[in-house]
Each structure stands twice: as C-alpha cells, then as structure tokens.
Amino acid sequence: MIDQIPSLIPYANPIYFAYVLIALIPLIAYMLWKEKRLPWYQSIVTLVFLYISFGGSSWKQGVALILYVVWQTVLVALYQKYRQKHNQSGVFYASIILAILPLFLTKLFPVFDFHISFIGFLGISYLTFKSVQVIIEFRDGVLKTYKIWDYIRFLLFFPTISSGPIDRFRRFQKELHNAPLRSDYADLLKLGVHRIFIGFLYKFIIGYYLGTLALPHLEKAALDGGLLSWQMLLYMYGYSLFLFFDFAGYSLFAVGVSNLMGYKTPMNFNKPFASWNIKEFWNRWHISLSTWFRDYVYMRLMFLLVKKKLFKSRVVASNIGYFGLFLLMGFWHGFTWFYILYGVFHATAICVNDWWLRLKKKHKNWPSNKWTHALAVVVTFHVVCASFLIFSGILDKLFFN
Template sequence: MILPYDGPSYFIIIAVLFLPIIIGLLRGKRYLIYQNLVTVLFLFLTFGGKSWHQGVSIIVYIIWQWALVYGYFHYRQKKNATNIFVGAVILAIIPLAIVKIAPLASGHNSIIGFLGVSYLTFKSVQMVMEIRDGLIKEFHPMMFLQFLLFFPTISSGPIDRYRRFEKDFNQPAYGEAYIPLLSKAIWMIMLGSVYKFIIAHYIGTFAVPYTEGLALGTKGFSVSLLLYMYSYSMYLFFDFAGYSLFAVGTSYLLGIETPVNFNKPFISPNLKEFWNRWHMSLSFWFRDYVFMRLVFTLMKKKVFKSRITVSNIGYLALFLLMGIWHGLTWYYIVYGLFHGVAMCINDAWLRYKKKHKNLPSNWATNALAIFITFNTVCFSFLIFSGILDKMFR
C-alpha cells in the first residue's frame, strides 16, 4: 500500500505510467483501455497490499453506491416522491456514518472504512440530488464509475461535479490545446512539492512539535500557545494546499480540469470570503447540497418569518455538520459551532456595512479586516488541532 502523493516514488510511478497517456492526448487520442488499467493499478496500490480489508471495503462500497444511484435514476424517470429521495440520500450516507460512529461506539475503527470514503460519499450524494433536481438527464453506468473512481482525487478531493467531469472526459483537450494544460499540470506539481515537501515538512517537523511542547508546558494561554496556533495553521494550509495541487496537476495530466481547492485564503477580508477561498470544492459542496437546500426548505415551509433567522440557522447547522464530519470529538464539534457563530456575526457586519455606506473604506480598513479574519481562522484551527483537549484534560 502507498499513500497518494506521499513521496518521490509515487511521482516516479506517475511519470512512467502517464507517459503513454500524455503522448496520446498530444496526438489527439485518449487510450481509454490503457488509462483504465492505470486506474486499476493505482487503486490496487492505494487500497491493496497490507490493508487488504480496504480493498474489499471499497469494492463492496462501489457496488452499493452504483446500485443505489442506478436504481434511483430509473425510479426518478417515472416518479419523484420526497420520501424516496430522502431514503436514497440516507442510504448513500450510511457507510460514511458507520465509519464515523464506529470508533465512538466500539473504540475501534470500522472494518468497512477505507481511505477517501468521505469524498466518494459526497460524489454519490451529489449524484442523487442532481438526479432529483433533473440536472442529470442520462445515467451512463461506466461514466459514473469513472467519476467515482477517478484516482487523482479519490483520497481527499478536490470534489468535482459529475456534469463537468463528464464533459472533460468526453471532450478532452487534444493536441495543441492540451499543451497549456500540460504546462499548468507540471507547474502545479512543482509548486505542490514546495508547499508539501519543503514548507509543510519543516513546519510540521520542527515548528509545530516545538511550539506544542512549550504550550503544553505552560498549561494555559501564553505566547507559546499563540506561536503554536500560527505554526499549526501554516502547516495545515501548506500541507493540504500542496496535496490539492498534486491532485489537480495529476488530473490535468489526464485531460481532466479538476477545480482548484485553494485561492489565497489568508488574504480574505471576511469569513464568508475565506470559505470561498479555502478548500473550495468542499465549501461549495456543503453550500449547494446542504446550506441552500436547508434554507430553501425552512423558507418554503415558513418555519421562521425572518430570512436572517433562516440564514443563521443554516450557518449553524452547516458548520456543525462540517465539524461532526471531521470527527465525533468535542473539539471538532466546537470548531464547527465556532465557525457557525462567526459566520452569523460576519453576516450581521456585512449587512451593517451595506446600510452604512459612509463607513471608512481604504487600505487600512481592508488590512484590519484581513488581520481580524486571519486570526479568527487561526484560532478556529487551534480548537481543531485538539491541543486544548490535551492542556485541560
């Protein structure tokens, strides 16, 4: 078993196995049979070997999700009952729920768990919801498998959309049109190497453990804890942004323009914009398939009279769910609630600014906004890190 993008050997394998695919795209052809064989090999390397149960788990999981989506699509062609739709969503989520709940219930990880189960579940739920909305008019069983098992993004995203993926897969950039994509891919992989293997490596190896040791020694709020907060936040960004660059760059090599995941999030002047720049594919997934649907349902059923109240309830539910998704521990849940409350405050401030257009707006106020947003986010990552659990245990 090898972890995706975990070291030079993984990229050597990519360079060797991707060469025929790259040559084919430059010549105007997609060698689909060969590419599928490469996919199977990478899946075996990722889920086989020592963790044989992961291989079994993913096979059973794929059969489950494929049958579910296939069955719901054919049902949706004739009927559109809400209870069947809700049931299909629940059935798609059940494997992930078992994986998340099992450690809390039994003290052991679930035997059905495997690397990337969350991101595959997001894809399956997305399919059910878009079939329900009538956005997916045709269901191609093999294309759904290609989408679900697209190995560059299988472990941690970015989360692509089925219709966008299908378009790229069926109409890839060929010949001269592929060259700019190839250049971007190489650049992203190089930049990702700097992020993950140099910056994140040294911060994670030296700064984070050192500042954590100092912080735990003080047993309270201190400069050491502040330094840990910043070092951990930088590690989190460069490690995950580096991984995402690898995933997107590798996708580009295959002619698939997977959406980017990070866009300079630490220059955001408010929290809403931060979530439009940080782990964007996950943020947009939760926005489109959780927040918007919840808000629409609450407004349609007139549960609350105020749109502001509906929006605030939506934010709290959304970020609480995101916190629970990370894990059923108090600090993940508090992390989610913290962001939910912060988003409500952020929205109130934006509404206030909209009403009071005479408020000062210049480089100094923008710099202050960025500073406040940056420190708010870093404090949330301090909660997320779990160090407070160690300090006050």
C-alpha cells in the same frame, strides 16, 4: 503474506510520483499525437494505482472500497431508474440516507471503540459527496440519464480519490468523452507540471518543516505554557500554516496529475489567508468542499426554512442555516467535542460577519479604504487561526489529558 506488501498513500511519498510519471507517459504521448483519450489504458492505470494505494498491507481498505463502489453504483442506478417514473420525496431521502450510511458508520464506530475492517477506507468522505451529488441532481432533473461506467470512473478517478478536490459529475463526464485539442493539452501539461512542483514546495519542504520539525516542539511548549501563553500563540500560527501548506500541497498534486491526464479538475485553494471576512475565507479555502456544502446542504436547508415559514425573519433563518451547516461539517470531521466546537465557532463567526455587513450598510459614511481592508484581512486571519487551534485538538490535550 499479503499484509507484508507495502502500500503507498497517494502523494505521501516521492516514489509515488515516479510511478505516476511512468504510467502516464503513454497516455500523454497518445493525446499529443492523436488528440484522443485512451479509455482502456486509463482504466488499467486506475486499477494499478488503486492496487498501489489499497492493496498489500492495506488490502482490507481495498475490499472496503470495492464493496462501497458496488453499494453506491447499485443505489444510484436504482434511484435513477425509479426517478424516471416517480418523484416521491421519501424514496429520495431514503436514497440519500443509504448513500451516507457507510460514511456515518465509519465516523460513529470509533466513538464506541468499535471497528469493522470492511467499511472504512481512505477517501470514503469524498466518494460519498460524489454519490450524494449525483442522486440530488437526478432528483432535481439536472441529470436525466447516465452511463454506469462513467459514474464508476467518476468515483474512482485516482488523482483525487483520497482527499479531493470534489469534482462535479457533469463536468467530469464531459471531459471524459472529449479530449482537449493538442495546443490546449500542451498548455494543460505545463500547468500540471507547474502545480506539481509548487505542491512539492508546499508539502515536502514547507509542510515537512512545519509539521515534522517545528510543530512537535511548538506543541510541547504550548502545553507547558498554557492557553493564554505566547507559546500557544506560536503553536496556533504554526499549526494553521502547516494545515494550509500540507493540504494545499496535496490538492496541487491532485489537480496537477489530473491536468497531465487532460482533465481540468477544479482548484481547491485560492490565497485563503488574504480573505477580508470569514465568508470570503470559505470561498477560498477547500473550495470544492465549501461549495458542495453550500449547494447541496445550505441552499436546500434555507429553501426548506423559507418555504415552511418556520421563521418570520430571513436573518434568523439564515443564522439557523449556518449553524446547521457548520455543525454538520464539524460532525463530518469526527464525533469529537473539539470538531463540534470548531463548527459552532465558524457558524458564530459568519453570523457576526453578516451582522457587521448589515451594520455597515446603515452607516455608509464609515471609512472604507486600503487600511480598513488590511485590518479586515488581519482580523479574519486571526479568527481563522483561532478556529484551527480548536480544530487541532490541543485543547483536548490541555484540559482533559
């Protein structure tokens, strides 16, 4: 009987926003009146929306979410207690592996056509990034103590639970215990409403047109035309724009609803197609994810390579670091060849970009003006679109189906 009760994927249906508005009205009114939060009411709202998204027909995902939160909470608590007295690397790495294990299994099992209902759920990647972040910050000494309930609230913050943005625990914890002033909150409310309406434009109008109406026809034409056809080029542009408007729209919803609740959740996109090189693109695209990988994977990998002196050249070490980073990002998307190729493509693009920047430093007389800048933006846009063509999986359909 419970399987027949429909669940709502966050932000996928306009009805979801009606529920959000109704639920947040008391919270908004109280914060404007008292300049204080209502922790107990926010907890109730969180439970309600978790049930809306992970209950009913999605009850197996709900069970997986509960088991996952218990697993991560116990793991972080044990490591934090251990770290107060000890600092052995083996325990740290074991904790990281155990934190990643549920996500790893959800990515690995489908490769072998093996499915376990009580492991995967919508948003497991982003909760894993949060958990790993907290363990690393305990290891670094940035975090020394914490409240378990603050950590659980951090994991289960419902506006961002399914697809981010990936917040930082210290920033979130500070806002959790400090409500904004009335004037600041009024500005945050306006900003939140504005972002939600822009999100509607992106996801439900532009994204719907591109994804539902245009892309099926563009894909069919591209498969009929072949890899080097103009139809494939149109599909590449269409898919790239759809990916941006759909995901940026979702992110605007998540940030906007967070703003209504009095939280300054970080933005995830900043005009990425205006980037003038591939590094700048990753500073503007899925910002919370790219900065997470930069801070917790790439910088630590580089530190290890330099410390161990595995490579004499820092350039070689940097390039190895890029390939390690983007291969990991490729595997994170899925154990599929085109996701791995997507990672290799971006690593190669960044290495070429670094080589070009070093070459420009040696030739300071080369032109640098608004025209060269515009050319760089156009080239970067097409490099990114080519990577999204790989990411879309159409090449798999073209060559192997």
